[in-house]
Amino acid sequence: xxxxxxxxxxxxxxxxxxxxxxxxxxxxxxxxxxxxxxxxxxxxxxxxxxxxxxxxxxxxxxxxxxxxxxxxxxxxxxxxxxxxxxxx
Amino acid sequence: xxxxxxxxxxxxxxxxxxxxxxxxxxxxxxxxxxxxxxxxxxxxxxxxxxxxxxxxxxxxxxxxxxxxxxxxxxxxxxxxxxxxxxxxxxxxxxxxxxxxxxxxxxxxxxxxxxxxxxxxxxxxxxxxxxxxxxxxxxxxxxxxxxxxxxxxxxxxxxxxxxxxxxxxxxxxxxxxxxxxxxxxxxxxxxxxxxxxxxxxxxxxxxxxxxxxxxxxxxxxxxxxxxxxxxxxxxxxxxxxxxxxxxxxxxxxxxxxxxxxxxxxxxxxxxxxxxxxxxxxxxxxxxxxxxxxxxxxxxxxxxxxxxxxxxxxxxxxxxxxxxxxxxxxxxxxxxxxxxxxxxxxxxxxxxxxxxxxxxxxxxxxxxxxxxxxxxxxxxxxxxxxxxxxxxxxxxxxxxxxxxxxxxxxxxxxxxxxx
Numbered sequence: 001x002x003x004x005x006x007x008x009x010x011x012x013x014x015x016x017x018x019x020x021x022x023x024x025x026x027x028x029x030x031x032x033x034x035x036x037x038x039x040x041x042x043x044x045x046x047x048x049x050x051x052x053x054x055x056x057x058x059x060x061x062x063x064x065x066x067x068x069x070x071x072x073x074x075x076x077x078x079x080x081x082x083x084x085x086x087x088x
Numbered sequence: 089x090x091x092x093x094x095x096x097x098x099x100x101x102x103x104x105x106x107x108x109x110x111x112x113x114x115x116x117x118x119x120x121x122x123x124x125x126x127x128x129x130x131x132x133x134x135x136x137x138x139x140x141x142x143x144x145x146x147x148x149x150x151x152x153x154x155x156x157x158x159x160x161x162x163x164x165x166x167x168x169x170x171x172x173x174x175x176x177x178x179x180x181x182x183x184x185x186x187x188x189x190x191x192x193x194x195x196x197x198x199x200x201x202x203x204x205x206x207x208x209x210x211x212x213x214x215x216x217x218x219x220x221x222x223x224x225x226x227x228x229x230x231x232x233x234x235x236x237x238x239x240x241x242x243x244x245x246x247x248x249x250x251x252x253x254x255x256x257x258x259x260x261x262x263x264x265x266x267x268x269x270x271x272x273x274x275x276x277x278x279x280x281x282x283x284x285x286x287x288x289x290x291x292x293x294x295x296x297x298x299x300x301x302x303x304x305x306x307x308x309x310x311x312x313x314x315x316x317x318x319x320x321x322x323x324x325x326x327x328x329x330x331x332x333x334x335x336x337x338x339x340x341x342x343x344x345x346x347x348x349x350x351x352x353x354x355x356x357x358x359x360x361x362x363x364x365x366x367x368x369x370x371x372x373x374x375x376x377x378x379x380x381x382x383x384x385x386x387x388x389x390x391x392x393x394x395x396x397x398x399x400x401x402x403x404x405x406x407x408x409x410x411x412x413x414x415x416x417x418x419x420x421x422x423x424x425x426x427x428x429x430x431x432x433x434x435x436x437x438x439x440x441x442x443x444x445x446x447x448x449x450x451x452x453x454x455x456x457x458x459x460x461x462x463x464x465x466x467x468x469x470x471x472x473x474x475x476x477x478x479x480x481x482x483x484x485x486x487x488x489x490x491x492x493x494x495x496x497x498x499x500x501x502x503x504x505x
Contacts, residue, residue, distance in 0.1 A: 018234070020168035040169055048235045055231070 002058045002088065006079040008032055011072050014052045019045040032073040039072075053079060058088040107342040110278040111351035111502055114192020114337035115444045116184040118293060119431045120156035120330055123183075125191060129448050132456045133475045137430050139317065139328055144216075144297050151306060154315045155297050156330020156432025167253075173236040174249055175214030176331075180293035180437075181246035182253065184335035189254065192337035193349055194287055196254040204256035205285040206247045207276045208335075209269030209292035211435035211489065214241035216298035250289060258285045263436075266489025267398065268360065270333070270439025271497040275358035277338045286343060291443075292436035293333035305329050308490060310402045317429050319399035320406050320470055322463040327401035330432020334441040341502070351502035352447040356482075357385025363492035373494045374398075375412045378484065381496035387482055389417050392498075394455050394478065396442040396485040399426035401433070403465075409486070410466035419467040422484075423455055423476060430459045439487035443497065446483035450501045453479055 003010075012027050021027055022040030031039060036046050043066065050061040053075070059082040069075035082088075115125055120138025122128030138156045147153040158180075163171050166182045174182070185206075189196065196204050218241035224232040239245055244262040251260050259280055263269040270292040277290040296305065305311055312318075312326035319327075344351045359380035361373030382389060395417075398409055413424060427445050428438050449455055455476040464470050485497045 018172065020170065020172045022169045023167055044173075044235045044238070051231060051235070 003056070004083065006053070006057050006076055006083065008072055008076050010056070011049070011053070011076055014049055014056070015041070018048045018052055033071050035070050036072070049075070057083065059083060060087065107340070108281070109341040110281050110338050110355040111341045111344050112336050112338055112353050112355070112447055113344050113349045113351055114188045114190070114194065115334065115352065115447060116187035116191060116336070117332070117334045117441060117444055118158065118180045118184045119332040119441065120158050121430055123158065123161065124187065125444070132427060132430060132445065133454065135457060135459050135474070137459045138330065139432060142297060145299055150302065151313065152311055152315060155328055156332070156434070157297055158332055170249060170253070173240060174245060175217035175240050175295065177210070177212065177214060177293055177295035178240070178246045178249055180295060180332055181208060181335065182249060184291065184293055184333065185250045185254070185289055188289060188291070188335040188337050194337055196256055196287070199286060201255045201257040203258050203284065203286035204254070205258040205277070205280045205288045206250045206256050206260040207263070207273050207280060207288060207290045208247045208250070209263045209265065209273040209436035209440065210243040210246060210294070211264065211266045211269060212294050212296040212301050213243045214245060215296060215301040217241055219298055219300040246293065254289070256289060259283060265493045265495070267433070267435055267439055267487040268489040268493035268495035270436035271358065271443070271485060271487045271495035272360050273436070273440070274338070274355055274443060274497055275360070278355050278358070281338065281340055286339065288338045289335060290338055291333060291335035291440035293335070294435040294437040295331045296329055296435060297331050302329065310400070312401065316460070317401050317432065318461050319397070319401040319426055319429055319458065320410060320464055320466055320468065321461045322465045324401050324403050324406055324465065327428070327433045330434050331437070332431060332441070333434050333437025334444040336440070336444055353450055354500045354502050355497070356387070356500040357381045357383070357498035359384060359496050361494045363494065372408055373492070374409060374486070374488060375415060377494040377496040378412060378416050378486070381484070381498050385498035385500065387498060387500070389421070391482045392417065392422050392484050393480045394446070394449060394483050395422050395424045396446050396483065397424050397426050398486045398488045399428050399458070400488065405488070406466070409488070410468050413468050414466070420469040422469065423471050423478065424468045425455055425471040426458045427456070429461060439485065439495065442485045442487070443499065446485055446499050450480040450483060450499070453477060455480070
């Protein structure tokens with residue numbers, strides 16, 4: 001059963017479980033518009049998030065998707081746009 | 089106390105100069121008999137043995153079910169961001185590195201980053217991580233292989249993660265020479281100081297208690313078939329593997345003096361040799377390594393107060409090492425001990441741990457005993473049963489690695505302030 005919506009909470013859970021959390025970063029805080037790199041996640045970590053997002057939502061996430069998602073909010077918006085456009 | 093030269097240009101540094109001797113100023117240990125320097129040392133002196141049933145994987149069907157496993161290692165002591173992207177061996181290395189820097193009183197953030205180096209040895213790499221990802225590949229397909237497989241298995245991963253974590257951007261690297269790498273890397277640290285590094289974090293950890301690594305050790309045919317590790321004993325029948333190791337901080341003596349850091353000992357001499365191919369009729373290279381390392385340190389065999397042996401545990405390997413010890417030092421000519429009967433054989437981790445152990449022995453004037461051995465099979469003076477008090481000025485550490493690596497390292501007590 002594929003979800004009809006992807007939320008920031010879903011993304012934070014993925015971030016936490018597949019890449020851990022840097023010291024001094026609070027993922028429960030207001031991090032939606034903070035760039036991934038400032039949250040301590042390098043490009044490898046963002047690639048890891050993409051693989052898990054694709055697994056969970058069915059939205060294809062080719063490697064160049066990384067350019068569409070500099071921040072958590074941007075990533076959530078991108079995924080939801082793809083879901084609404086029927087790209088699965 | 090010697091005068092302190094504070095402005096020697098890096099290019100003028102030479103290893104032969106006492107002011108510029110490479111001294112160890114901080115140490116750590118992560119082993120099956122203790123995580124943390126003093127806990128390990130206390131337990132080693134007390135005769136603790138870390139050989140226990142393996143719990144990290146189901147050993148049903150394996151010919152051997154015991155090893156020097158570190159019980160309940162707390163990976164929460166490593167930043168969570170790093171835990172998920174590194175192998176267990178790197179977890180040990182990250183903790184050991186942090187503890188060693190703290191013990192040395194070195195804060196890398198206060199120092200020029202390009203003068204700080206990391207040199208580790210690794211014989212096994214990230215087997216456990218790699219096995220997990222390969223299982224995912226074959227069972228579920230390429231999309232299930234995590235991105236960190238690209239960096240976690242690789243021998244240089246621990247050096248790289250330590251370098252990133254502590255901002256140590258000077259000349260850094262990894263040496264792969266099985267057990268011997270754990271001594272060779274200390275020589276590499278000394279070279280790094282000669283090239284201008286102010287501080288070198290060095291040593292080795294290993295985590296080879298997973299099916300992939302364990303199976304390769306079984307295939308080597310040298311493991312004890314009965315689960316007992318009794319080096320130099322009449323009942324010796326092979327070795328037992330373990331996990332863990334040690335990291336330590338090396339810096340020029342003048343720098344240690346200038347910042348009033350305690351020098352635990354001097355890296356005085358090193359040599360590495362390689363055995364001739366079987367059937368060539370030439371002897372193995374261990375004796376040449378010992379003699380060359382003693383010459384490098386400028387000491388005679390009679391100056392050596394204790395030997396931390398390779399102590400392989402296979403009868404033929406023990407005989408070869410005992411022969412070298414009696415040839416160089418005379419029958420029962422020097423006290424001989426090992427940490428490996430207590431921790432298991434840790435690939436490069438054991439050699440690094442023996443460096444730390446030798447320095448602790450010098451510090452406290454006591455030689456730790458080797459556990460479990462009861463019936464010595466050779467004319468060498470094994471330290472058995474209980475710790476042996478001794479004034480120790482010079483220690484020799486030996487390591488041999490499959491398939492033919494030999495290394496010898498001479499440590500001397502630092503001149504006291």
